[in-house]
Amino acid sequence: MPDTDAVVYDLKGLKCPLPVLKTRxxxxxxxxxALIAIETTDPLAVIDVPHFCNEDGHTLEQTDAVTGGHRFLIRKKA
Incomplete structure (x- = not known):
């Protein structure tokens, strides 16, 4: 992810629902x-994180598959 202004939050190793709860x-x-980049190994995150963003009004800027998991770039609602 090219955006260097994002806070990186390592949630690798956590299982649903912890990545979303800790991100919230x-x-x-x-x-x-503000931007936050979360990194997770939870396979359900590809469903949970977009749902969380939609429910809470945040913008999911980018989703990337990375070795062992996913990385999501989220912009906090204004």
């Missing part, structure tokens, strides 16, 4: 419009 908690500390 972490995003509360970010300013509106």
């Amino acid at each position: 908690k972490r995003m509360r500390t970010l300013t509106p419009g």
